[in-house]
Amino acid sequence: MKPVDFAYARPMDVTAALSLLAEAGPSAKVIAGSQSLGPMLNLRLVQPGLVIDITHIAELRLVEERPDGISIGACITHADIEDGRVPDVAAGALRDVAHGIAYRAVRNRGTIGGSLTHADPSADWITMLAALGASVTLRGAAGLRTIPVEDYMLGALEADLRPGELLVSVTVPRLGRAARWGYYKLCRKTGEFAHAIGACVVDPERGVCRAVIGATEARPIVVADARHLIGDGTQEQFDGPAVDELARASGMEDAIVRQTHVVALRRAVAGAAHR
Amino acid sequence: MSRVSLRVNGRVRDAEVAPRTHLADLLRETHNLTGTHIGCEHGVCGACTLLLDGMPARACITFAAACEGAEVTTIEGLDDDEIARELRAAFTARHALQCGYCTPGMIVSARDVVLRMAAPDEHAIRVAMSGNLCRCTGYVGIVRAIQAVIADRRARGIAAIPGGGRDRLGPAGAGHAGAASAPPPAASVPAAAPLAALPDAAGVPPGWTPQVTFRQSFVSAHPAEAVWTFLGRIEEVAACLPGATLDRIGPDGRVDGRIRAKIGPVAAEFGGTAHIARDGQTRTGTIAGTGRDVRSNSMTRGRITYAVAPDPSGAGTRVDVDIGYTLTGMLAQFGRPGLVQDLAARLAAAFAQNLEGRLSHAQGVDGAPPPAPARPLDAGALIVAVLVGRLKRALRRLLGRS
Numbered sequence: 056m057k058p059v060d061f062a063y064a065r066p067m068d069v070t071a072a073l074s075l076l077a078e079a080g081p082s083a084k085v086i087a088g089s090q091s092l093g094p095m096l097n098l099r100l101v102q103p104g105l106v107i108d109i110t111h112i113a114e115l116r117l118v119e120e121r122p123d124g125i126s127i128g129a130c131i132t133h134a135d136i137e138d139g140r141v142p143d144v145a146a147g148a149l150r151d152v153a154h155g156i157a158y159r160a161v162r163n164r165g166t167i168g169g170s171l172t173h174a175d176p177s178a179d180w181i182t183m184l185a186a187l188g189a190s191v192t193l194r195g196a197a198g199l200r201t202i203p204v205e206d207y208m209l210g211a212l213e214a215d216l217r218p219g220e221l222l223v224s225v226t227v228p229r230l231g232r233a234a235r236w237g238y239y240k241l242c243r244k245t246g247e248f249a250h251a252i253g254a255c256v257v258d259p260e261r262g263v264c265r266a267v268i269g270a271t272e273a274r275p276i277v278v279a280d281a282r283h284l285i286g287d288g289t290q291e292q293f294d295g296p297a298v299d300e301l302a303r304a305s306g307m308e309d310a311i312v313r314q315t316h317v318v319a320l321r322r323a324v325a326g327a328a329h330r
Numbered sequence: 331m332s333r334v335s336l337r338v339n340g341r342v343r344d345a346e347v348a349p350r351t352h353l354a355d356l357l358r359e360t361h362n363l364t365g366t367h368i369g370c371e372h373g374v375c376g377a378c379t380l381l382l383d384g385m386p387a388r389a390c391i392t393f394a395a396a397c398e399g400a401e402v403t404t405i406e407g408l409d410d411d412e413i414a415r416e417l418r419a420a421f422t423a424r425h426a427l428q429c430g431y432c433t434p435g436m437i438v439s440a441r442d443v444v445l446r447m448a449a450p451d452e453h454a455i456r457v458a459m460s461g462n463l464c465r466c467t468g469y470v471g472i473v474r475a476i477q478a479v480i481a482d483r484r485a486r487g488i489a490a491i492p493g494g495g496r497d498r499l500g501p502a503g504a505g506h507a508g509a510a511s512a513p514p515p516a517a518s519v520p521a522a523a524p525l526a527a528l529p530d531a532a533g534v535p536p537g538w539t540p541q542v543t544f545r546q547s548f549v550s551a552h553p554a555e556a557v558w559t560f561l562g563r564i565e566e567v568a569a570c571l572p573g574a575t576l577d578r579i580g581p582d583g584r585v586d587g588r589i590r591a592k593i594g595p596v597a598a599e600f601g602g603t604a605h606i607a608r609d610g611q612t613r614t615g616t617i618a619g620t621g622r623d624v625r626s627n628s629m630t631r632g633r634i635t636y637a638v639a640p641d642p643s644g645a646g647t648r649v650d651v652d653i654g655y656t657l658t659g660m661l662a663q664f665g666r667p668g669l670v671q672d673l674a675a676r677l678a679a680a681f682a683q684n685l686e687g688r689l690s691h692a693q694g695v696d697g698a699p700p701p702a703p704a705r706p707l708d709a710g711a712l713i714v715a716v717l718v719g720r721l722k723r724a725l726r727r728l729l730g731r732s
Contacts, residue, residue: 089392093352097352099627140499212595
């Protein structure tokens with residue numbers, strides 16, 4: 056249960072991290088809080104030649120609040136968000152979701168950027184941030200590019216990270232005053248990988264009605280205009296058969312798995328209605 | 331080697347360690363602080379939980395070099411801590427420790443609960459402590475001990491400190507160090523180990539029941555006879571399967587080969603032996619075998635049966651593939667059946683596409699390009715192709731309905 060004998064580098068700024076990445080090529084692996092990569096290294100499922108530790112880069116531990124949202128540095132932890140050290144521009148959604156991730160000892164080191172880049176389909180951030188319409192900003196030799204969170208995940212454990220690129224920040228739009236959100240994940244044991252996740256955001260001021268079916272073992276199913284599925288986000292207007300049909304059309308063939316995901320989204324919507 | 335300097339239980343301690351050394355090993359092996367226990371060593375059991383800059387953290391999945399300059403408090407450093415002292419008394423009074431293996435981690439996590447949470451009920455305490463496993467299953471006593479300490483402290487007017495008093499951002503333990511690099515160890519790439527000999531040739535006993543079973547199906551435009559014959563040509567089949575290599579085709583349907591697959595940063599190459607049996611009457615076949623991935627020390631045993639029949643729609647041929655497998659070793663500890671199934675679906679989709687290409691070319695269909703061997707299933711391109719396929723199907727269905 057010991058990792059392979061890798062080399063270690065601790066750059067102090069993003070530029071240095073990028074040049075290390077460019078030099079080392081594909082045998083290098085970027086590490087942040089090490090709460091997902093750590094187990095895979097210990098199990099020797101991942102065997103890098105060089106580990107680049109980005110947690111000491113000050114600019115990745117910054118947050119910048121703006122009138123229209125917030126930019127969260129890649130190395131901000133789940134606990135930073137849970138405890139409110141990062142302002143919650145999403146009416147409590149960020150704090151609530153952060154609080155439900157794994158265990159406190161993991162949240163104290165696990166990072167938002169690491170979670171998204173690890174791209175585990177059952178992770179919380181990918182689903183909730185997709186519902187919120189968040190985006191990620193990546194920096195590489197060619198400069199910056201910003202893409203929606205749901206496009207960043209290509210498939211199970213595959214992020215759209217080009218060679219030499221690094222996720223630097225996550226941008227979450229500010230919800231309007233009348234906005235409601237719901238989030239429900241189905242786990243048999245607290246903190247385990249979710250079996251199904253449902254998330255929704257209804258923000259009348261901004262004309263947003265989004266629903267996401269997560270923990271699909273692949274990319275989350277994101278419905279940018281979900282009015283035909285969840286109406287105005289009240290439980291009465293939830294169309295279970297339509298959600299089931301959407302899941303089936305997206306390749307979810309097992310009826311029990313589909314039902315679990317329908318229920319997760321229904322409970323998310325019910326939670327949103329009561330908020 | 332890299333030099334790691336930590337403030338451990340109030341004292342600065344330096345050590346020269348390999349970069350791969352995790353915090354629990356550094357404390358136990360170098361500083362002789364064996365109170366930090368190691369259980370699962372992949373962040374699940376909580377036995378190694380200690381305080382890093384005052385916050386609970388998993389020592390087994392936190393690398394020592396990443397904590398340069400940090401403040402570490404182990405169970406040994408909590409002797410004079412007020413909350414820990416009260417917890418020890420309460421654990422004793424309420425029979426909250428049996429074998430003691432989980433206890434250091436339990437005390438560290440419990441201290442955090444007492445410190446941060448104002449008035450948690452039993453459920454909230456159980457949720458907050460769910461990252462620490464007690465294999466004696468003595469949770470009732472542990473929860474009662476924590477409840478007692480919280481009730482007592484709040485009665486004494488001691489308020490909770492939300493967030494545990496942390497005032498900086500980023501991972502606990504990070505942000506104290508300057509730039510550093512430790513060179514790669516000499517001969518960092520070990521030579522590929524030879525495939526271990528398997529106990530018996532195909533290694534699948536007749537009555538064996540797989541752990542995981544699922545079905546993949548695809549439809550070919552070619553007649554059933556052509557598809558059936560094609561599936562009998564093992565070299566062609568291997569050439570259609572992404573990442574597969576044939577090493578030897580033996581007598582009696584015995585085949586040695588390898589298959590490479592990659593999910594994100596995880597790469598595995600299973601090598602092994604399979605036995606192939608076919609029944610031309612029913613047009614069904616069975617492939618049974620065992621394989622081993624040397625890198626992750628994982629073993630798999632599997633049985634694949636396939637049936638070739640004219641598609642009920644009347645056009646083309648339907649191939650139903652039933653896959654059953656059991657996975658043991660490191661990959662199994664990490665793996666989740668759903669991820670394997672997603673990979674299998676991607677493999678099947680690529681296989682069907684390659685089979686179509688080869689059959690079309692062999693039959694001289696206009697414009698069919700000459701076949702190329704299938705590339706290993708490798709990240710982005712194929713996944714995107716499958717996803718685009720799914721999206722198209724989804725759109726067709728949705729538009730078809732409206």
